[in-house]
Amino acid sequence: MAIISCVDIAKRFNNEVLFKDFNYSFEAGKQYVLLGPNSSGKSTLLKIISGVLAPTKGQVNFNPNLPPF
Numbered sequence: 001m002a003i004i005s006c007v008d009i010a011k012r013f014n015n016e017v018l019f020k021d022f023n024y025s026f027e028a029g030k031q032y033v034l035l036g037p038n039s040s041g042k043s044t045l046l047k048i049i050s051g052v053l054a055p056t057k058g059q060v061n062f063n064p065n066l067p068p069f
Contacts, residue, residue: 001027001028001029001065002027002028002062002063002064002065003025003026003027003028003062003063003065004025004026004049004060004061004062004063005024005025005026005060005061005062005063006022006023006025006026006048006049006058006060007023007058007059007060007061008021008023008057008058008059009021009022009023009045009048009055009057009058009059009060010022010055010056010057010058011041011044011045011048011053011055011056012056018040018041018044019040019041019044019045020057021058022045022058026049034046048060
């Protein structure tokens with residue numbers, strides 16, 4: 001099963017902190033919802049997970065762990 005793990009992810013723009021110390025593991029085959037008010041960092045988090053943006057702190061790990069064909 002593929003897993004995407006976020007470890008201590010933080011993002012800051014200028015002096016504004018969008019989020020900090022975000023830790024979570026997303027598993028393949030499950031559905032997730034990001035909820036929050038406007039400008040809370042939902043789209044930014046998705047861009048970090050997809051590799052479009054770099055986090056200010058932390059890392060995103062991808063473990064494909066797929067069975068061989």
